[in-house]
Amino acid sequence: MTRIALIHALAHSVAPINDAFERSWPQAQRMNLLDDSLSADLAQSGRGLDAAMHERFRVLADYAVATGAEAILFTCSAFGPCIEAVAARHSRIPVLKPNEAMVDMAVRSGSKVGLLASFEPTLRSMPAEFPLEAQPVTALAEGALDALNRGDTAGHDEAAARAALGLRERGCEVIALAQFSLARAADAVKAATGLPVLTTVDSAIQELQRRLS
Numbered sequence: 001m002t003r004i005a006l007i008h009a010l011a012h013s014v015a016p017i018n019d020a021f022e023r024s025w026p027q028a029q030r031m032n033l034l035d036d037s038l039s040a041d042l043a044q045s046g047r048g049l050d051a052a053m054h055e056r057f058r059v060l061a062d063y064a065v066a067t068g069a070e071a072i073l074f075t076c077s078a079f080g081p082c083i084e085a086v087a088a089r090h091s092r093i094p095v096l097k098p099n100e101a102m103v104d105m106a107v108r109s110g111s112k113v114g115l116l117a118s119f120e121p122t123l124r125s126m127p128a129e130f131p132l133e134a135q136p137v138t139a140l141a142e143g144a145l146d147a148l149n150r151g152d153t154a155g156h157d158e159a160a161a162r163a164a165l166g167l168r169e170r171g172c173e174v175i176a177l178a179q180f181s182l183a184r185a186a187d188a189v190k191a192a193t194g195l196p197v198l199t200t201v202d203s204a205i206q207e208l209q210r211r212l213s
Helices: 011-024 037-045 051-066 080-089 100-108 120-129 144-149 153-169 180-193 200-212
Strands: 003-008 029-034 071-074 113-117 137-140 174-177 197-199
Touching (some): 003 051, 011 180, 011 200, 029 051, 037 051, 037 120, 071 200, 080 120, 100 197, 100 200, 120 137, 137 153, 153 174, 180 197, 180 200, 197 200
Parallel strands (some): 113 137, 174 197
């Protein structure tokens, strides 16, 4: 049975990716590692992705590999360079950034992409994952993450839908939801905008299946 490590920096990312696995690849054996202080420390420290943050990602990945993980999927979208360093260290197994499969799908669509996030540091780091000629239009779903932290899932989805409408008004033809925690709002965003919606969770699982087949 294929063993996949899922490494999370937000507690809200755990359910969306595990639910997606249950739908699309229930045979995969999953292990979940959560350190929700990663996102809090990044937002509060002002130090960015410094050497200490890189070391924390190395330790988490080394632990996952030591347990027998055959692939690692990070679900935290604001830590791209840290994940790239892990991928170089553990090059014998697939190590995926949460967004890379979705970014590839968005670019291949040939459409103007709107990138929606609820965690502001994501909008600073993630556009660099897109080619220069296909840079997305970005928007922050104001208040969505706070709503989710309060358990107000309806408020979260409404905030995401409002922000997505703004992206449509700016000419976007596809909406990409930049975080695993936003995947739950996909239906609300699609209903509000009438546009195709890409999620990190489904794209990532498809890419893992391709690499491990």
